[in-house]
Amino acid sequence: MTGRQLVTSAQNTWCPGCGNFTIQHTLKTVLAGMEQEGTRLDDVVLVSGIGCHAKIADYLNINSFYAIHGRAIPVASGIKLANRELKVICCVGDGDVYAEGLDHLIFAAKRNIDITVIVHDNRVYGLTTGQYTPTSPLGFKGKSTPMGTMEYPLNPLELMLASGATYIARGYTKKMDLLKTLIRGAIDHRGFSFIDVLQICATFLNLTDHYNTHTRDLPAYDRSDALLACEKIREWDYNSGAPIALGLFYQRKAPTFDEQLQHKSLPKTERLLRTREFLATRQ
């Protein structure tokens, strides 16, 4: 079986050393593995927002919907509701999904719609050249906050747990094997899956040393226990110098929105007939 050429001829314009390269490479490896196991890559759709992360839609040679800032998730939800056979993956940025499009993230988790959200969380706006995002540390000096931010970052994993997500994980681009496992697990999970991927921004917020010295693997525990998961999720608040746990924090089975909203499609002629039948009830 010959695998699909997974990279397009589009010129890559990410900065040297950008964490996005790792996420793209990992996703590519996961997709190639799935193809080898018999998944048709024609059935995979990638949806992206706008920002550095989103260029992945141009670079990967798979179906893609390069959407607008903050709006990848409602697009992905529509695609999944239209065709449940498709595997729908959202690549989104931290400014993209935690600021501009936060409402959609919460509601997708609340509905437990069967899509996968991979957040390229570099904790800074890259493409707009260096402003703070909802996960930037307190006091971050960006171009819009030259005196330093005055707001604490939010903990997206805690938010996802509260919202009803059924697969919650955190990865790091320098831990590629773990990231690969998490992404594959998220795609295979039936329901809303969420991975916050810590990546550095080589130009505006390079936290490589901090992440390398602070990240650690999650210990073993019952992943379906929300209280335990919450405790682990709250160990690091995206601000302090606490250890940063990586891995799958929480997973549970629940009915998905898309499986519950299935409709029986009717042929055109039948629909037309039924409009006439309806009219007759008002005659």
Added chain:
Amino acid sequence: MVQDISILVGGKAGDGINSASAVIAQLLNQLGYYTYIYFDYPSLIRGGHNFAIIRGSDTPIGVHKTTVDFVLALNQDTIANHKMRFKETTLTIFNSDVVKAEGQGISVNGVLKTENAPVIMGNSAIIGAFAKAAGIPWDIIIKVFPAYIPKGTEINLRVARRAFDQVTPVYPVESIGSRRLCLITGNEAIGLGLIAGGLSAYVSYPMTPSSSLLHFLAENAQRFGITVVHPENEIAVILMALGFSYAGERVAVGTSGGGFCLMTEGVSLAGMAEIPVVLVVSQRTGPSTGLPTYTAQSDLHFIVNAGQGEFPRFVVAPGDTREAYYWSAVAMDVAWRYQVPAFILADKTLSEGTFSLDPADLPELSLGEPIDWDGKPPYRRYAETGSGVSPLAFPGTNGAVVKVNSYAHDEFGITTEDSGVVTQMTRKRMRKAALLAEAMETFSTVSTDGPANAGTALVCWGSVQGACREVARELGLRLIKPVVLSPFPELLLNRTLQGVRRLIAVEENSTGQLAALLRFHGITVDAMVLHYDGRPITPDILMDRLREVGV
């Protein structure tokens, strides 16, 4: 003799005024009348004053009149707030427990008590009393009740009968023929038209006056085999719809002006990414929250221009249920054939008004098919074709990599900043605009009424046609109404305007938005009648206003 009868029914919110009006209109329908219902209600759930005016006529109508022949009063406001609606001959039937008036009073409480019926059935008593006073045979009531009051039909009939027996016939409404039409609201007609056009998913966030379309389609989702989704906000609505469309499902969204504000980034995306989508926008009085439950025609420029950048769009403004059904199906077809956003621009008067629709009179739908990919890889979502329309394929198709993009893109859908490709793709989109405009020349994009040789013409759009048509016929004026507003039917309009010496625009806004659009296309109106109090302009008001401009 002209047959024309109007009935005002009024009460508190919760008195069942809306359902009473539907039953009364159906009674008139069974007597062979064309009917129209105007429903007027404030933005609240219980209390306040709701009223409906039901009108029956021997010619098609799309508007109520100021004065009425019957007043059915379930509260005192129905008398006190409507002094201008009374004529010398107006007969009042009222609930004597709570209303003081001249006419025929019945004790609704007494009737309900005798029949051991709940308060909610008070409207059946008033219907029964009206029927007797109007000389409507009891067997017609028996025929109509089950369809409109499926729950507790029998007890409602007993309540109606008891009131029926307490009243004497005063003002017989004669049967004028065997014609039986379908009574549906504008929003129902839009829904049915969308389904006829192949709708398979409807996405909407509640907002008056579009909500009843959401309710209608949600309630009938099984019957029509469609998916109905109500997401977190209007931004999600339009983006979710674009997801449906990208995956190959014919989709529509519905909202009013405020909700549409949130959708504009999605509309521009649909324009750039060439994703078919139908948007139903039903206007209410603005700006901002405005009058949520009242009408306006003040979003024409907003809809015609919404969204950053330039891209072709289709905008149609139906004026009654017949046009709403037909053009909604056409809008869906146009969206998919030309891969553009298509708007159905309605207003509260059309959306929530009930009109008589003759199913035998519906125009034949000649819908086309979108151009599908021939299956020869590589698939190019934005392939250059002579027409500007690229063949469609959907994710999941063997061998097709389907890439759509909000950025400027090449034929494969990959982002580009290349000046040559940007120019080429802009021209491709604009070729679609030209193609769509050409295709529209085979449609009746402008409707006319009144004598064709009249030197003075009224020009209007949307639901105002109801009042304009009546006045034009009475005064011997020509009536010209563009139904399609984008692409603007400039050629046909100019042809239609031949021989017109004086052109008067009639619109429900304060600036003359159609008049401005006409001016942009080189057509000047000589006078404007503008009406903007949230209520539809009635023929008598229009007549007075036309006198002021010298007609």
